[in-house]
Amino acid sequence: MLSVNGVVKTYETVRAVDGLSFEARAGQIFGLIGPNGAGKSTTIRMIMNVIAPDEGTIRFDGKAFSESMKARIGYLPEERGLNRKVRVIDTLVYLGVLKGMEPVAAKARAEAWLERFELSGWKNEKVETLSKGMAQKVQFIGSVVHDPDLVLFDEPFSGLDPVSQDLLLDAVLDLKRKGKTVLFSTHVMEQAERLCDNILLVRKGSELVSGSLADLKSRFGSNSVQLEFDGDASFVDALPCVEAVRSLPRWIEATIRSGHSSDELFSAVAGRLGIRRFQLMEPTLHAIFVRLVESDENCAEGGAYHV
Amino acid sequence: MSRLKAIIRHEFRLMAANKTFVVLTILGPFLILAVTVLPGLLSMNPKALSGGEPIAVSGADAGLASALGSASAFQGRSIQITGTDERSLADARKLVLSGKLAALVLLPPGWENTGASLYTKTGTDAALYGAIGGVVDSHAREVRIQRSGVDPVLAGELTRRIGVSIIKLGSGDTEEAGGEADFVQTLFTAMSFVMLVYMTTLLYGQMIGRSVVTEKTSKTVEIMLSSVSPRELMFGKILGLGLAGLLQYGVWVALALVLSKAVLPLLGMAAPPAVAPGNLAWLVVFFVLAFFLYASLYAALGAAAEDEQHLGQLAWPVLMFLIIPLVMISSFVSNPGSPLSVILSLFPMTSPIVMLIRVLIAPPPFWQLALCIGLLVISVYGAAAAAARIFRVGILMGGKRATLREMLKWLRVH
Numbered sequence: 001m002l003s004v005n006g007v008v009k010t011y012e013t014v015r016a017v018d019g020l021s022f023e024a025r026a027g028q029i030f031g032l033i034g035p036n037g038a039g040k041s042t043t044i045r046m047i048m049n050v051i052a053p054d055e056g057t058i059r060f061d062g063k064a065f066s067e068s069m070k071a072r073i074g075y076l077p078e079e080r081g082l083n084r085k086v087r088v089i090d091t092l093v094y095l096g097v098l099k100g101m102e103p104v105a106a107k108a109r110a111e112a113w114l115e116r117f118e119l120s121g122w123k124n125e126k127v128e129t130l131s132k133g134m135a136q137k138v139q140f141i142g143s144v145v146h147d148p149d150l151v152l153f154d155e156p157f158s159g160l161d162p163v164s165q166d167l168l169l170d171a172v173l174d175l176k177r178k179g180k181t182v183l184f185s186t187h188v189m190e191q192a193e194r195l196c197d198n199i200l201l202v203r204k205g206s207e208l209v210s211g212s213l214a215d216l217k218s219r220f221g222s223n224s225v226q227l228e229f230d231g232d233a234s235f236v237d238a239l240p241c242v243e244a245v246r247s248l249p250r251w252i253e254a255t256i257r258s259g260h261s262s263d264e265l266f267s268a269v270a271g272r273l274g275i276r277r278f279q280l281m282e283p284t285l286h287a288i289f290v291r292l293v294e295s296d297e298n299c300a301e302g303g304a305y306h307v
Numbered sequence: 308m309s310r311l312k313a314i315i316r317h318e319f320r321l322m323a324a325n326k327t328f329v330v331l332t333i334l335g336p337f338l339i340l341a342v343t344v345l346p347g348l349l350s351m352n353p354k355a356l357s358g359g360e361p362i363a364v365s366g367a368d369a370g371l372a373s374a375l376g377s378a379s380a381f382q383g384r385s386i387q388i389t390g391t392d393e394r395s396l397a398d399a400r401k402l403v404l405s406g407k408l409a410a411l412v413l414l415p416p417g418w419e420n421t422g423a424s425l426y427t428k429t430g431t432d433a434a435l436y437g438a439i440g441g442v443v444d445s446h447a448r449e450v451r452i453q454r455s456g457v458d459p460v461l462a463g464e465l466t467r468r469i470g471v472s473i474i475k476l477g478s479g480d481t482e483e484a485g486g487e488a489d490f491v492q493t494l495f496t497a498m499s500f501v502m503l504v505y506m507t508t509l510l511y512g513q514m515i516g517r518s519v520v521t522e523k524t525s526k527t528v529e530i531m532l533s534s535v536s537p538r539e540l541m542f543g544k545i546l547g548l549g550l551a552g553l554l555q556y557g558v559w560v561a562l563a564l565v566l567s568k569a570v571l572p573l574l575g576m577a578a579p580p581a582v583a584p585g586n587l588a589w590l591v592v593f594f595v596l597a598f599f600l601y602a603s604l605y606a607a608l609g610a611a612a613e614d615e616q617h618l619g620q621l622a623w624p625v626l627m628f629l630i631i632p633l634v635m636i637s638s639f640v641s642n643p644g645s646p647l648s649v650i651l652s653l654f655p656m657t658s659p660i661v662m663l664i665r666v667l668i669a670p671p672p673f674w675q676l677a678l679c680i681g682l683l684v685i686s687v688y689g690a691a692a693a694a695a696r697i698f699r700v701g702i703l704m705g706g707k708r709a710t711l712r713e714m715l716k717w718l719r720v721h
Contacts, residue, residue: 071534075530077526079526081526094313098313
């Protein structure tokens with residue numbers, strides 16, 4: 001659906017985006033993840049043709065951007081801004097009509113979305129009366145009211161309370177279910193972890209790592225197992241597949257020796273201990289990020305990882 | 308619905324709900340009422356113009372007192388004869404200072420040869436002072452003639468004024484007897500029309516500039532540009548506001564026509580000749596041209612500006628061209644055909660206002676009118692095209708203060 005190839009954007013002397021490439025496919029949620037100032041917003045704005053890349057290409061279904069594509073794309077910019085003097089429903093209908101909808105259809109769709117976000121009571125109020133979180137939900141609706149095939153959300157969850165975050169999360173998953181292409185940026189790794197099929201970790205404008213979240217986790221899979229049990233686990237330390245053990249009376253964390261697998265540990269302990277929990281510890285995205293940043297800084301010119 | 312149409316409709320609605328717009332639309336007719344009715348009313352009842360405070364005269368003979376009392380220019384004011392002693396004079400001066408007397412006329416002994424003095428508080432009611440001066444002066448003449456022994460009838464015949472009547476030539480060899488009142492009415496109408504065009508052009512131009520810069524700083528523009536092109540956004544705004552402006556002028560013109568064609572004749576009054584349908588049409592034409600020219604310029608400046616304050620700085624040169632004709636208005640009115648008037652009525656930045664004055668005072672040659680409108684149309688087209696380019700580059704430029712020089716550079720961006 002969307003493919004980005006080697007885009008570069010330089011502001012004055014700073015390379016905000018330095019040769020990023022990725023592809024977002026239909027029916028998938030793609031996460032552009034990185035700390036503040038990593039170049040996520042700049043990338044999204046280049047995709048949206050709000051600013052032009054210095055180098056590189058951006059293709060939609062193989063075609064370059066054109067005015068007529070705007071109707072098929074939904075965009076939630078990082079910095080929210082709606083005309084404060086206009087009523088909520090008029091704002092949404094206007095945004096829908098600008099995307100080529102008929103006013104009546106836009107109104108019906110906007111009302112359904114307001115209902116979903118528990119904002120029906122506010123539809124005739126002016127935008128300026130809304131709280132920050134409510135305004136953000138309204139703006140989210142504005143970006144999807146025309147049922148776009150591709151949606152770009154720049155930090156969609158920032159500043160929302162947990163209940164609203166869940167409402168938004170469901171809405172995003174719904175879009176995925178309907179076969180839409182979703183691309184969103186965030187600096188909160190936990191959100192990315194819950195939502196994304198594919199991710200691109202960005203740092204200082206360049207790629208740190210990219211790929212499917214599942215592959216990434218096994219690639220960076222840590223080699224430790226957490227075990228909760230009843231019984232005496234002192235024998236675990238001596239097992240050939242175990243390199244090191246941190247142990248408490250009814251809990252241990254065992255590091256698997258390289259060349260061995262966690263299955264060996266499982267068969268060794270099965271039957272000898274009353275196992276309450278046996279968990280392969282997957283690294284969090286956060287942990288992966290931290291590890292990559294550290295190794296990146298160790299070997300300054302080290303290339304990006306690909307999975 | 309096309310995107311451009313949607314923007315026009317949205318901006319039109321925003322404008323129509325705007326307080327300033329509503330107030331101006333409602334107050335406009337009162338301004339027109341003032342133009343059409345007030346001059347007539349005032350000439351019928353001069354008391355409404357001046358206050359009724361009496362005038363004190365010290366040292367006058369009975370003849371002068373009665374001449375002053377019957378002089379038409381200060382009808383309604385009574386004449387008080389004051390003593391010539393120090394105390395009476397001091398009292399009269401106090402009354403003048405406190406505003407209870409309009410003026411104190413002091414006639415010292417031998418005044419008919421040496422002159423008189425007039426004491427006032429404000430020193431600005433030139434019409435009143437002129438009238439008093441005239442009566443005193445002519446009475447002094449009469450006294451001197453009497454004393455010289457010349458036959459008063461002969462002297463009167465020799466010093467009679469013949470009067471020069473003013474006739475305004477119209478096209479088609481029409482002659483129009485006019486007078487000071489007509490001239491004042493025409494001037495009054497011209498001033499009002501010019502003020503309307505100036506006010507609305509400036510107001511709407513600044514509104515467009517502010518609207519653009521607000522959308523830019525609030526980042527609304529990113530949402531807009533994810534749906535429409537910069538060109539559509541800019542022209543949608545200009546056309547939407549322009550439509551609202553036209554609606555407003557439509558209301559005003561309709562009211563002026565109803566007043567001058569229906570209401571005033573019923574009251575037995577004539578509308579000022581300058582409030583003719585043809586002149587009202589010119590008013591609308593020059594507003595439209597001025598609006599599009601200045602709206603394009605302000606849209607470009609708004610897109611280039613970083614915030615409202617910066618917009619104010621950038622807009623100074625533009626504002627100057629709007630103010631210049633206003634400052635020089637009396638020169639255009641008294642000499643509508645002077646080289647300066649002609650040049651400024653052709654130069655597009657000032658021509659809508661200056662040409663409107665000329666059309667109202669004395670019809671300019673056809674070629675000048677045609678050239679003026681032709682130049683304006685070309686300028687509007689050029690300004691809109693240039694503004695569209697500056698707008699496209701400037702609208703997304705953030706965090707940097709663009710200079711006019713940089714904006715010229717953006718014109719070359721493709």
